[in-house]
Amino acid sequence: MGKIKFEIINKGKNIKARAGIIKTPHGNVETPAFIPVGTNSSVKSVSPRDLREMKAQAILANTYHLHLRPGEDLINKFGGLSKWMSWNGPTMTDSGGFQVFSLGIGLEHGVGKLLREEEGEPKPRLNKITEEGVTFQSHIDGSTQFLSPEISIQIQKKLGADLIVAFDDLESPKHNFEETKASLELTEKWLLRSKNAYKNSWQLLYGVTHGGAFKDLRVRSAKFNDKYFEAIALGGAHKNKQNMHDIVEWTVDNVSDEKPKHMLGIGEVDDIFELIERGVDTFDCVIPTRIGRTGFFFVSPSQGNIKNRFRFDINKPQFRTDPKPLDSNCTCYTCQNFTRAYIFHLFRSRELLSYSLLSTHNVHFLVNLTRQIRNAILTDEFKTLKKQWLV
């Protein structure tokens, strides 16, 4: 297979936003693109048929989860991730780096990668990090597992996703400068080892930038990644949205323009505008499926706005008898066929279809929004569209 290429079609005028295409053996990824997350090689409760219909550009799965179950060898025997899950389009795998965090310092600090006002309860970590790699206690059966840059890349080669990610160590958003710097230095070692293990696979390997909330470290990490990688993923923790915006700018400004940039794990509606505006090409996020399973659905302006984060809770009593679709501007399967009252009933009854209808709508919503933004970039109307949404 030939090398994967990224082509910028049309740069935004007076802004960094650009439209492009990542050409992979499994098809093109038209950017900017929202990439739905299918951790276990399934976008939870959303079928590949629906994902194709809504024109999702790629799906992201997880190295750690698929390694534990069913194992990369089996998926390899079935022709690789894309065919295995009957998606047959472009795929991406995350390295397992995030699980180093979420099963480690994330548990200890009771935090996510974004610092929140209310902290979760500190819990004992389920892994141990050394320079060599990470020893995990499997969340499935408690068995001891080991992951390192070499092993992660080896697994990702077998899984066969088009876009793969180097193995990294996530800092806690509560870490100070010195702690964050130490984590960054470990990440840098792991990135180089990841690249070495990758050698010249046909896949596109993304480096990952880190450095927490600190400009010095972020700039250093951007330059480091630009030196060694043809594609750049933005990772790590941040303090708040403003800090995240700054981080994207510090990073993008220090990375070669022509390289594709992927923001790991971000995607609320306002984030999507802000990221694209600052030069991010692709991003993935569990939000549409996770909040779908817990009862939230996206709504477009004017019902949706920054204040309500473009989302309503289907569980609210007000929707019990509401005959409207989830979002009156939406063209997804759910909105074309079902009422809020019906989905309210399904959700209260814990009918499986409710998770599916809500998740399908939410994924469609973000995929579609991102495609609208792409079109707006191509017609030089990005700013106008952003104003319509983020008033």
Add this chain to the structure above:
RNA sequence: UCCGCGAUAGCUCAAUGGUAGAGCGGCUCCCUGUUAAGGAGAAGGUUCUAGGUCCGAGUCCUAGUCGCGGAG
């Protein structure tokens, strides 16, 4: 009509004579490279009624009301 059993949160039920609780439901909040069809919180009571015994009664006694079962 008689006998027995029961009556405690919206529902189903706990609670040695010693601060009336749980599950579910209802309400509110949370979720950003998924340990997640997940998590958190608050509210909610004349313990059927009226008497009595006791320092103290959801608990023991008496009568009544209602429900269920059995007998006739």
